[in-house]
Amino acid sequence: MKITLLTIGKTDNTELQSLMDDYTKRLGYYISFEMEVIPDVKNAKNLSEALQKQAEGEEILKRTTMADVLVLLDEKGKTFTSEGFSQFLQKKMNSGLKNLIFVIGGPYGFSDAVYSRANGKVSLSSMTFSHQMVRLFFIEQLYRGFTILRNEPYHHR
Numbered sequence: 001m002k003i004t005l006l007t008i009g010k011t012d013n014t015e016l017q018s019l020m021d022d023y024t025k026r027l028g029y030y031i032s033f034e035m036e037v038i039p040d041v042k043n044a045k046n047l048s049e050a051l052q053k054q055a056e057g058e059e060i061l062k063r064t065t066m067a068d069v070l071v072l073l074d075e076k077g078k079t080f081t082s083e084g085f086s087q088f089l090q091k092k093m094n095s096g097l098k099n100l101i102f103v104i105g106g107p108y109g110f111s112d113a114v115y116s117r118a119n120g121k122v123s124l125s126s127m128t129f130s131h132q133m134v135r136l137f138f139i140e141q142l143y144r145g146f147t148i149l150r151n152e153p154y155h156h157r
């Protein structure tokens, strides 16, 4: 199984990027993982929130096929413990799925079209994080999930 994390817009914070690179490298020992950055929508300043979400949504949907499982990172989604999330990952791997795609929305979240296509929603907290911060938190949780599945001493119950 390959896991892709789709995000909108590059991170211009080098410290955040360096932490993400570190967890991405570590994750690579366990699973094929890629973070794909969708370029910021051009002229976003001149667009309404709805139009910006629609444009971002089209870019997200372009990058998925119906065979992929698409899971949105969304504060109103399902919450997991880290152990529960590791079981979620294990089940997806056992199911023979080829592509598991997680998506982080832009500054205004997701368009209705993306919500309609999604197979599920996962929340990291009921608080809202910036779309930049949430990438780091999520990649760390993915890494944690795999260390739990391998019984490695990263996660302390």
Ligand SMILES: C[S@@+](CC[C@H](N)C(=O)[O-])C[C@H]1O[C@@H](n2cnc3c(N)ncnc32)[C@H](O)[C@@H]1O
Pocket (backbone or CB within 6 Å): 072, 073, 074, 075, 076, 103, 104, 105, 106, 107, 108, 109, 110, 122, 123, 124, 125, 126, 127, 128, 129, 130, 131, 134
């Ligand atoms: C600034 S937030 C957008 C908030 C927007 N009000 C909404 O309704 O989604 C940008 C993105 O970060 C992600 N995000 C923020 N907080 C999150 C959380 N607690 N759990 C999961 N994803 C979160 C979501 O993908 C969201 O689309």
